[in-house]
Amino acid sequence: MTTSDLGILGEPPAGRRERKKQETRAALEQAALRLFAEKGYEQTTVDEIAAEADVAVRTFFRYFSSKQHVLFGDVGHQRINHLCTALAAAPTGTPPLEAVRAVLDALDLDRDEQEQLNQRLRLLKEQPALVGMYLMLNHQLRQTLVDFVAHRTGLPSTDPYPLLVAGAAVTSWDVALHVWLAGENSRSMAELRRAAFAALTAGIPAEPPFPPAGEEPA
Structure with missing residues (x-):
């Protein structure tokens, strides 16, 4: 040996x-x-x-690091790390909305991750006191996306465009999770999320329509 x-x-x-x-x-x-x-x-x-x-x-x-960390485990916390890595690798010439769409599509949960999340979301339904942790994770996801879009567009993170794109992304994720968890729809979680994101972003242009802060629209 x-x-x-x-x-x-x-x-x-x-x-x-x-x-x-x-x-x-x-x-x-x-x-x-x-x-x-x-x-x-x-x-x-x-x-x-x-x-x-x-x-x-x-x-x-x-x-x-804590009980809160173990509650959502890697399926929640590593999701943020994976999102940061994927966004950083997005081609610089891609419009920010399309970059976010592509990254979300690439990071859709696999079957094992869905089952892990299923357990945790059912626990949240039984114990509403845990909802705060779920909302905190959603906030972190939203802020990660806001910072990415703001950086790519040169806009402050308080401008409407980064907030709209990030809000649509996180809301589509949240809607897909809850519809899928209810078990009354035959579509996969990925299909539900993609459909929700498409609906929510239908009126959002690929590039920011808003003037920079301090400037009046033409």
């Missing part, structure tokens, strides 16, 4: 370590969701989540 079989200094190989991390993270998320459903979010402690997952409390904080 070689050192590559054992890993550096006797540690397991990198692939096995990564699988173990993913398993531990998933165990913590599932333990947290079970306890939130059974006891309530406010009544559940980090110590109880760690015990339910059969790990130490310090292990919990290696993966999550």
Whole structure:
């Protein structure tokens, strides 16, 4: 057996370590969701989540910064990171509205992500006190999009155009989630979101129609 079989200094190989991390993270998320459903979010402690997952409390904080973080996990928080990365990579010559549309299409949730989100949204319906966290994530998504459109157009983030494009994007996401969760529509979440975004942006031009701040329209 070689050192590559054992890993550096006797540690397991990198692939096995990564699988173990993913398993531990998933165990913590599932333990947290079970306890939130059974006891309530406010009544559940980090110590109880760690015990339910059969790990130490310090292990919990290696993966999550707080109970709020574990509530939406990677499917929520990493979505913002992925959005930032994709927007930064959008071709500079593309009109901002089309760039946002393309990025949203590329980041539509896969089946596994949809199921993870399904669990969390059902928990929100049962415990309205958790809605604040969902609204905070939506706010972060909206601000990320506002900053991108403002930067690409040279407009302040308080101008109407960045706010309209970002608002349409986040609202289309929110509408698609709620319609899909109700289970009364045969279309996929991606189809619902794309249709909602198309409807909401039908009257928004590809380039800003508003004059720069301080200037009067012609």
